[in-house]
Amino acid sequence: MAKRYLSLISFTDALERMKKSAQPPNRTETVLLDVAAGRVTAEPVYAKFSVPGTNVAAMDGLAVHSLGTSAASDQSPIVLHNAVRVNTGQSVQPPHDAVIMIEDVWDEEGRWVIRKPASPRQYIRPAGEDIKKGDLILPRRHRIRAIDIGALASYGIPFVNVFAVRVGIISTGSELVPLGMMPLPEQSVESNNFFAEAYLSGMGATCTRYPIVPDDPDKIEEQLRQAVRENDLVLLSAGSSAGTTDFTEEILKKTGKLLFHGVGIKPGKPVMMGIVEKVPILGMPGYPVAAQTIVREFAARLLEYWGMAPHPTYSLRAKLAQRLTSELGFDEFVPITAGRVDGKYVVFPLSRGFGVQSALVRSNGYLHIPSSVEGIEIQQEVDVTLFDNPARIDKSPFIVGSQSILLHILADHMIEQGIVLRCCPTGNLGGILALRSGTCHAAAIHLPLLEDHTLPDPFKILKNRPVLRIVIAEQSLGLASRKEIQFSDIREIPILNTERGTANRTLLDTLLAIKNIPVSLVKGYAEEVKNPEVLASRVANFNADAAMCTQASARSAGLSFLPVGTDSYELVIREETREDPGVDALIRSIQSSSFKERLSELKDYRTEKTGIISR
């Protein structure tokens, strides 16, 4: 079976080809001012009339003829006779040519008295001071902001001609179901059309989500032809980009012209582009992580090139907290989570797994590794793109380490006080390493406890740096199995093992040592599962007979549970940062009675030690 991608072109080359072949549609539409914010002007906008329309008072006071006031002074106040009371904005007409502020006028027995003269035109806004009829308000290609909306209203513009782009979004794949339907185990909910619509309509495009098309080349072609008739750009999200049902390339070749298929970009390598009836077609992989990168790096760039408004992004220079590998020849986009610790910005790369969409949700930006770079070392300064103002993370406590629902509850508890936690999932070891290098405020760790037994000290890599540990909550760990088992069965049953450094693994190893069972005799021991969260469900799904997991996981998977020890979920903090406002807020939250109350609503967790600090 042949290699699918005969030749990859470079990312830069692909962008060039796209811009050269995809001519701007020059579509415009006229929108009411109410809905014009965020749109981009397709032509200059000129004032319908002058503002102010005539000479008007700039202050509340009296309109006077300045000549008649010249004699006024403290010594010889004068009484005004032909003055007229005016409010700000009211017309001042000849012979009146000045306004005296009401504060400078004395009311003496119903007569108006002044003590200093008015100069001609004082406190008068001349006609056209703000804008003159026919003056330019907004140039072409200007993204309309709220302040522009106010001005356009003031200057008499009820509707605006703006650029418009119609984007058709087709999702193909027999395994897809529409949102709202419960997918069968092998099915997925179509989500690329939702993402693409949200992202591109945020730039001012009008998006049409077409119904899901099954993997049938005729039906895909039919839908494509309709979308081409109705749009300026068509996105085709393929159900499978290199499988037996990958028809996009042949359909593009049949109905139009293929520009490229396969680009040195990760994720999103199988991206392809063609032109059908002058309409550019972007074929993207079905995986959400890849599809979203293609929408952002191709479709959005094309729309911006066509005059639409880009999404706001922020550039940030920060220290990379974990080493990153990357492949030469590939422009790679890595989701990151950025935080600020000890006044310095740090970024942690998140999972690059093409199936891990949840990493995107946890990210607050991304790192673009150019194709000429082969990996980035830890602690190196990198430029990342943030989705939000860095100022918003400045005051966020930054927690790195093992994940737990307990951390979500803590975050939810703290947000009530206006404090946004930022968390990065790395596992125990990642958290402790981050603590050592000072790239987090606190490490979140699952600490294994086994009564009467000393367990390996996970903190020894901190090399005597003084740390504080604060307990969040505890839960029981043990062996989950489909049939009830005893410790003595452990040689007989295939188990799922977890990575070194996890609480599960530590307890299992200790248990085996206590029982004097050589690990070589334990089936499945040699293979490590990265994600401890899936252990129970794998046992339930017959992928193994037993695994170490929490009592809660075992219960929710309907498995039998043999208790082994305790998992104490704790935050570890460097003692020197104890007084840091973010750290202090963390500790006070954990120790608050309201937090403990919320934890006690969870079954499976013990809260007797919650909030206890130890060294």
Next chain:
Amino acid sequence: MAKRYLSLISFTDALERMKKSAQPPNRTETVLLDVAAGRVTAEPVYAKFSVPGTNVAAMDGLAVHSLGTSAASDQSPIVLHNAVRVNTGQSVQPPHDAVIMIEDVWDEEGRWVIRKPASPRQYIRPAGEDIKKGDLILPRRHRIRAIDIGALASYGIPFVNVFAVRVGIISTGSELVPLGMMPLPEQSVESNNFFAEAYLSGMGATCTRYPIVPDDPDKIEEQLRQAVRENDLVLLSAGSSAGTTDFTEEILKKTGKLLFHGVGIKPGKPVMMGIVEKVPILGMPGYPVAAQTIVREFAARLLEYWGMAPHPTYSLRAKLAQRLTSELGFDEFVPITAGRVDGKYVVFPLSRGFGVQSALVRSNGYLHIPSSVEGIEIQQEVDVTLFDNPARIDKSPFIVGSQSILLHILADHMIEQGIVLRCCPTGNLGGILALRSGTCHAAAIHLPLLEDHTLPDPFKILKNRPVLRIVIAEQSLGLASRKEIQFSDIREIPILNTERGTANRTLLDTLLAIKNIPVSLVKGYAEEVKNPEVLASRVANFNADAAMCTQASARSAGLSFLPVGTDSYELVIREETREDPGVDALIRSIQSSSFKERLSELKDYRTEKTGIISR
């Protein structure tokens, strides 16, 4: 007449009082996923099911039982018998426990052959790898981004519960007309409601614009009571904040409680706040510049405090290009235009006139001068807030100096090549000073020319720094008057004079010198009008009998015109920056035939010299 503001409270104090008294409405609403972008979650969102729902293939290939492949090697390939062709995403079930990439499979006479073994679980995405049923997707108070929309769809969430705030916007003022009506000279189009709606709905609020209420306390009260019933926050834009028709304070006292009236903030000093039936009421001055500041600094802050999403803004450290005065005790917000010259960011303050809404439109950010600061010196570093990514101004040529429609046409011409001009109106002198201090790429100046006469050299302050001048276009300057006049009439008629340094003024002075007329004999000479754009309309409006202006202005104002000289509109560039890409683009644009063609469509301008460079 009494002073209106007995006591101003500080801005900080006002914000504190606002937050303390205006309790969060805790209103939420459920929205469809299609329209959830930009909204803020009112509760945590959990996954409806696990993704993937079962173990699935991570690659296109063959699903195999790994045990049966262990013997495969290059030397002894094996034929697969119980393998199943799977595409990415398809279910892999026992006994199959691994996937072999299609690239590693040989099709030999219809039989599948492999040359290396498969390890258990290879290329299999375990059930729940991305997310497990019940896992947290989004925490509370999370602003929903496009990437979140994609994930929410994937995880089966068709609608989301988000925070909602209802804002009612009432504009009062008998001088106001609704947008779409042509205002009489003394009237204004109501625009504060449009601005407030655009700004606050951009944060996720639902805004109601109520019909304009005339200056009648009973009607205002009635409208206020209705708005209070229907909203969580009411904005009351007063037609006149310190005039005879300023009823807001008494209405607030009557219907509820006044929190404050008068704050040390500029613009917007007369701002007031009250609580009616637990609903906060924000009373703002009617002037758009002031009203917009109050919406941004009070209403938007309150909404953010209530959990709504703030508008994206950018912080920038830049050099202040002009001295700024400010009053102690006032937090002042000054519109600015920021640019980047020679790699350094510079900001110019724009007009702070409360009637000059057009300055806001020209601004790309603002400078907040705290109440403790009394003025900022030129060249000082300041922190400004930009509305847009600073990267977007990095490549913009920055032109400072005199305004002209010619500059708008140049900007419109350059935008076709993707180059955005940034311009700051300062007049001739401001432009030349900016050129001297290196805070602009080019100074735009109106250069007066009078045949056979040497005029004062505006460039002498550049002190022999070599500059290049490039002509954009020329037009005729002369005396505009209602009745036809001769030079000899100049002693007899009141004229409007312009500021020193303008082309009009220079020509008038030269004319008087040639004619040997002492300026003391010219009526009106002593008073200088700042804005030369309004000269003709003032003459037309009987504010004077004559003024120096362009032939075009005289014609459009229906005035008689007596030619005096020429106004050459030119860009002045430091010779050392000639090769700067931005400067180069400027010059090439001006010299292009397409630009000259566009200019020739304007009557009144001469283009023979357009593009000519001199030293």
